[in-house]
Amino acid sequence: xxxxxxxxxxxxxxxxxxxxxxxxxxxxxxxxxxxxxxxxxxxxxxxxxxxxxxxxxxxxxxxxxxxxxxxxxxxxxxxxxxxxxxxxxxxxxxxxxxxxxxxxxxxxxxxxxxxxxxxxxxxxxxxxxxxxxxxxxxxxxxxxxxxxxxxxxxxxxxxxxxxxxxxxxxxxxxxxxxxxxx
Ligand code: SF4
Numbered sequence: 001x002x003x004x005x006x007x008x009x010x011x012x013x014x015x016x017x018x019x020x021x022x023x024x025x026x027x028x029x030x031x032x033x034x035x036x037x038x039x040x041x042x043x044x045x046x047x048x049x050x051x052x053x054x055x056x057x058x059x060x061x062x063x064x065x066x067x068x069x070x071x072x073x074x075x076x077x078x079x080x081x082x083x084x085x086x087x088x089x090x091x092x093x094x095x096x097x098x099x100x101x102x103x104x105x106x107x108x109x110x111x112x113x114x115x116x117x118x119x120x121x122x123x124x125x126x127x128x129x130x131x132x133x134x135x136x137x138x139x140x141x142x143x144x145x146x147x148x149x150x151x152x153x154x155x156x157x158x159x160x161x162x163x164x165x166x167x168x169x170x171x172x173x174x175x176x177x178x179x180x181x182x
């Protein structure tokens with residue numbers, strides 16, 4: 001029996017390489033789209049659709065937690081803690097993944113956030129290790145080695161590729177230079 005991994009996926013482009021890698025290593029993979037950080041809702045839907053396209057192409061089951069997309073709730077946990085927002089954001093998504101994995105009888109949980117060169121990789125790794133459970137372990141892999149490959153596969157597939165991390169703060173940081181502030 002192959003070991004079963006619940007892979008949290010943050011978006012389509014970041015999911016391709018980890019999904020292919022894990023499958024090539026003999027894991028049975030189920031994907032989980034749980035990203036209440038994404039702002040606004042239209043952006044969330046674009047990324048969810050790209051995740052659908054990728055998982056369909058890879059013949060991987062996708063669980064979408066759309067019912068848990070709640071920007072008010074997300075912001076309440078972040079406001080006044082903006083300095084720590086990435087830690088809180090990772091924690092929320094990885095804890096939920098770990099809990100579903102443990103309850104659902106998965107052997108491991110992991111995240112496609114480990115693919116992105118733009119994420120805080122060592123923070124993700126230590127957070128994952130801290131969530132390790134005897135029921136379902138954190139499967140750490142440095143997927144960044146497939147960065148170029150994964151990005152070019154995403155372009156070939158023609159899926160939506162976002163240009164900011166996800167939350168309202170990251171969108172502001174990405175585009176603030178377009179404001180005409182003298
Ligand atoms: S910058 Fe990215 S990881 Fe950090 S809080 Fe925003 S969406 Fe989450």
